[in-house]
Amino acid sequence: DARVTQTPRHKVTEMGQEVTMxxxxxLGHNTVFWYRQTxxxxxxxxxxxxNRAPLDDSGMPKDRFSAEMPDATLATLKIQPSxxxxxxxxxxxxxxGTGVGYGYTFGSGTRLxxx
Amino acid sequence: EDKVVQSPLSLVVHEGDTVxxxxxxxxxxxxxxxxxxxxxxxxxxxFMLTSSGIEKKSGRLSSILDKKELFSILNITATQTGDxxxxxxxxxxxxxxxxxxxxxxxxxxxxx
Numbered sequence: 001d002a003r004v005t006q007t008p009r010h011k012v013t014e015m016g017q018e019v020t021m022x023x024x025x026x027l028g029h030n031t032v033f034w035y036r037q038t039x040x041x042x043x044x045x046x047x048x049x050x051n052r053a054p055l056d057d058s059g060m061p062k063d064r065f066s067a068e069m070p071d072a073t074l075a076t077l078k079i080q081p082s083x084x085x086x087x088x089x090x091x092x093x094x095x096x097g098t099g100v101g102y103g104y105t106f107g108s109g110t111r112l113x114x115x
Numbered sequence: 116e117d118k119v120v121q122s123p124l125s126l127v128v129h130e131g132d133t134v135x136x137x138x139x140x141x142x143x144x145x146x147x148x149x150x151x152x153x154x155x156x157x158x159x160x161x162f163m164l165t166s167s168g169i170e171k172k173s174g175r176l177s178s179i180l181d182k183k184e185l186f187s188i189l190n191i192t193a194t195q196t197g198d199x200x201x202x203x204x205x206x207x208x209x210x211x212x213x214x215x216x217x218x219x220x221x222x223x224x225x226x227x
Contacts, residue, residue: 033215043158043203043217056214091157097213103149104215106157 002026004094006107013114018080021110023092024073031097032075033104034067038088046090049075050097082114117142119206121218129226132194136221138204139186146209148180148187153201153220161189161202194225 005024013019025032033048047057047067057067064083069075079086089111095104118141128134138148147165151158162171164180164187171178175194180187191198201220208214 031213035217042219045214045216048214050213093215103151103160103163105160106151108157 002105004092004105004107006090006092006110008110009108010111011113013082013112015083015114016081017114018078019082019086019112019114021077021090021092021112023075023077023094023107025075025092025094026105027073029094029096029105031095031104032069033091033093034075034077035091035093036088037091037109043091046077079112082112084114087113117206117208117214117216119204119216119218121202121204121221123221124219125222125224127224127226128194130195132225134191134194134198134223136189136191136202136204136223137186138189138218140204140206140218141185142206142208142216144209145182146207146213149205149207149215150178150187150189151203151205153203154199158203191223194223196225196227199223199225 007022030051034046035043037043046059048055049069052069066078089109091106091109093104093106120139122137147163149163150161152161162178167182175192178189201222203220204218205215
């Protein structure tokens with residue numbers, strides 16, 4: 001059963017520290033999304049990639065967030081420096097991006113708490 | 116700006132009731148509309164709709180899309196407590212690699 005793997009599952013860090021979240025998309029999927037979910041804002045799109053190329057990262061605070069895909073099996077989202085308002089669940093999702101009927105698959109998320 | 120709006124925000128029903136959830140959208144270059152169910156963890160995929168008027172069905176869940184009026188509905192019949200979840204609607208936009216934008220979700224609570 002193919003799945004999207006995210007690490008770590010939980011992260012508690014102090015304000016000002018660097019945080020790196022990792023995502024392993026499903027093998028063969030060429031589209032990867034990063035979302036942030038909070039009670040107030042719901043699911044917000046931060047960035048997404050197609051064939052490892054960044055297509056849109058306008059949802060990210062550029063001064064502190066960065067997203068990369070160093071290879072087809074790894075996507076990373078980095079926050080430096082972290083702030084308490086970054087506390088949220090960060091989801092990665094992958095798919096084929098061709099309108100095939102099964103949509104996009106989400107990972108289990110990284111729950112980030114910045115204190 | 117692309118918009119996806121879901122209603123109601125939340126609802127409470129009793130087992131056996133039928134639930135209808137709404138999703139309206141205003142986007143450029145529409146490609147598809149997707150429904151997800153989110154319980155405690157990650158959203159899980161329910162349906163993808165691309166054509167108007169064709170109902171997609173899975174057990175007690177069904178969904179249909181109206182591309183003229185720009186909305187979709189998700190129906191759940193004979194609800195069970197296991198249907199309690201947040202239901203999310205997302206629109207896939209046919210531009211620069213199919214951007215996926217979510218609505219705010221509808222929280223459904225099914226009481227025994």
